[in-house]
Amino acid sequence: MSMKKPPTLGRKIARGFTRFGGERAAQLLPEARLAGPMPWVIAIMVTLVVVATAGGLAMRNIAETARAELAGGATVQVLEALPQERERQAQVVEAMLGSDPMVASIRRVPDEELDALLEPWLGADSESQAVPVPALIDVRLRGEVTQAALDDLQARIATRAPDARIDAQASWLAPVFGALTSMQYLALGLVMLLSLTSAAAVWLAARSALGTNRGTIEVVHMLGGTDSQIARIFERSIGFDATMGGAVGLTLGLGAILLLGRQFAALGSGMVAGGALGWLDWVIIAAVPLAAVALAMLTARLTVLSALRRML
Amino acid sequence: MNAPDNEVVTFDNVGLRYGPDREVLSDVSFTLFPGSFYFLTGASGAGKTSLLRLLYLAQRPSRGAIRMFGTDLITMARKKLPAYRRRIGVVFQDFRLVPHLSAFDNVALPLRVSGVREEDLRKPVADMLDWVGLSHRSEDRPATLSGGEQQRVAIARAVIGRPDVLVADEPTGNVDPEMALKLLRLFEALNRLGTTVVVATHDVHLLRKVPESLIMRLDKGRLSDPTGALRYPPRPDAPRETRT
Ligand SMILES: Nc1ncnc2c1ncn2[C@@H]1O[C@H](COP(=O)(O)OP(=O)(O)OP(=O)(O)O)[C@@H](O)[C@H]1O
Numbered sequence A: 001m002s003m004k005k006p007p008t009l010g011r012k013i014a015r016g017f018t019r020f021g022g023e024r025a026a027q028l029l030p031e032a033r034l035a036g037p038m039p040w041v042i043a044i045m046v047t048l049v050v051v052a053t054a055g056g057l058a059m060r061n062i063a064e065t066a067r068a069e070l071a072g073g074a075t076v077q078v079l080e081a082l083p084q085e086r087e088r089q090a091q092v093v094e095a096m097l098g099s100d101p102m103v104a105s106i107r108r109v110p111d112e113e114l115d116a117l118l119e120p121w122l123g124a125d126s127e128s129q130a131v132p133v134p135a136l137i138d139v140r141l142r143g144e145v146t147q148a149a150l151d152d153l154q155a156r157i158a159t160r161a162p163d164a165r166i167d168a169q170a171s172w173l174a175p176v177f178g179a180l181t182s183m184q185y186l187a188l189g190l191v192m193l194l195s196l197t198s199a200a201a202v203w204l205a206a207r208s209a210l211g212t213n214r215g216t217i218e219v220v221h222m223l224g225g226t227d228s229q230i231a232r233i234f235e236r237s238i239g240f241d242a243t244m245g246g247a248v249g250l251t252l253g254l255g256a257i258l259l260l261g262r263q264f265a266a267l268g269s270g271m272v273a274g275g276a277l278g279w280l281d282w283v284i285i286a287a288v289p290l291a292a293v294a295l296a297m298l299t300a301r302l303t304v305l306s307a308l309r310r311m312l
Numbered sequence B: 001m002n003a004p005d006n007e008v009v010t011f012d013n014v015g016l017r018y019g020p021d022r023e024v025l026s027d028v029s030f031t032l033f034p035g036s037f038y039f040l041t042g043a044s045g046a047g048k049t050s051l052l053r054l055l056y057l058a059q060r061p062s063r064g065a066i067r068m069f070g071t072d073l074i075t076m077a078r079k080k081l082p083a084y085r086r087r088i089g090v091v092f093q094d095f096r097l098v099p100h101l102s103a104f105d106n107v108a109l110p111l112r113v114s115g116v117r118e119e120d121l122r123k124p125v126a127d128m129l130d131w132v133g134l135s136h137r138s139e140d141r142p143a144t145l146s147g148g149e150q151q152r153v154a155i156a157r158a159v160i161g162r163p164d165v166l167v168a169d170e171p172t173g174n175v176d177p178e179m180a181l182k183l184l185r186l187f188e189a190l191n192r193l194g195t196t197v198v199v200a201t202h203d204v205h206l207l208r209k210v211p212e213s214l215i216m217r218l219d220k221g222r223l224s225d226p227t228g229a230l231r232y233p234p235r236p237d238a239p240r241e242t243r244t
């Protein structure tokens, strides 16, 4: 049996500044990544958040486009059953408004356009005049459409075209705007709930990982590992899961958005076209998985740190 | 620092209880001196592991004071403890090897935790495994090693960082006498380099193998001092090698 001096004891091994938190440290947690449900939970959450975010942003864009289009917009309806009288009053209104300094432009909505709009309700044979169709004139004002401006115009029109009524276009759409706003809040609420759920899932996963790896953690602790070193091991492991889950979730979410986008585009409605996402919106959507990774890592860190604080 | 710098650890009237039961350790007072070699003996259940747990900072005492390297540990902030733990090597009674790490990685763990670069630790770890006779098992996981082999990995892990204090709980319980002696030589070599060694054991034959060692005896949680050298300052007439 050799009794020679044991190796390496002759000198202290230089302590360096290598951070214990990389691949080496990650090996301490054997829980095979991707084997657990974590990446899939995160993938599903990211998918849902991506879709909800895209929906919310599209809703906002629709509302903004519509608002911009309608700003300064008003409509004059001439509600007169007799076609000749209706036509006369419409022309009077056109002439009056055409030369009014408050008005930027006017457009008489052609009867064919109106017929086409009403056809689904009145049937193709609206020529029969069974239901009188009003004459419509789109008016674009120079300034904002205030009630005072409308009252002013209404008063002047009424003198010569008693059956003409002027309304702000936006006011017709007020309920629509209300619905759009509610849906944006709904989307925001969904995103927040999903984030909360994801954080809770990560919290549970981190706690269970803490439980199954308790022995290892205690050993690293006793060897002088700091809380932060140990937390970093978990952070890294969960960050890895979240990255995989985020990538999958983003892909699925984008697929869903594109599919929905195509279907809405097929509707050919001008309004939906206004909902198309701009580049900034895409940046926000792309940031969803990044935010998920950050949220997961932060949650893991806080969970682990608070559990460690209960150890000496 | 008002503590004498020729003390490593001082326990002053330390008591420990787990829960509301009677104290597991009572009125334990002693001083460990740098470069000394201590055996901690006592019957099973006497409180050896409990005392060592206080020593390697796994536990705070229920009462009393503990000073280590001249600093009061009772009032010390929690976040300062890791730096102290890195100066203490521990051989746990139940080894506590990390099950999914190879023998090599287990031994390398304390060095990695304290930031030693990979290229600086490869050779020392390999040499240490060679010394404990396990270089051929360095890539194997603890579960595939025998009890004695696991114990040797645990010892290699405890000494690899050349700690200021080595605390070993029954480090030779699972090895044959020849290996026990060899491991003891490892502790002695470390001791000669200035490490204070505390070995808990109920193997009385072991005590005789280190003639310069001091003996602490625990009896139902109370410490007796057969060699009379535990208190500071030690009795001048304290026999340095009292053996049966
Ligand atoms: N975590 C614990 N909770 C409650 N009681 C404990 C705990 N650990 C130890 N004890 C009790 O403290 C007493 C001392 O135990 P300890 O492990 O320190 O003895 P020991 O001298 O190391 O024994 P052995 O030689 O068998 O290892 C025992 O009565 C034991 O039951």
Ligand SMILES: [Mg+2]
Pocket: B048, B049, B050, B093, B169
């Ligand atoms: Mg014990």
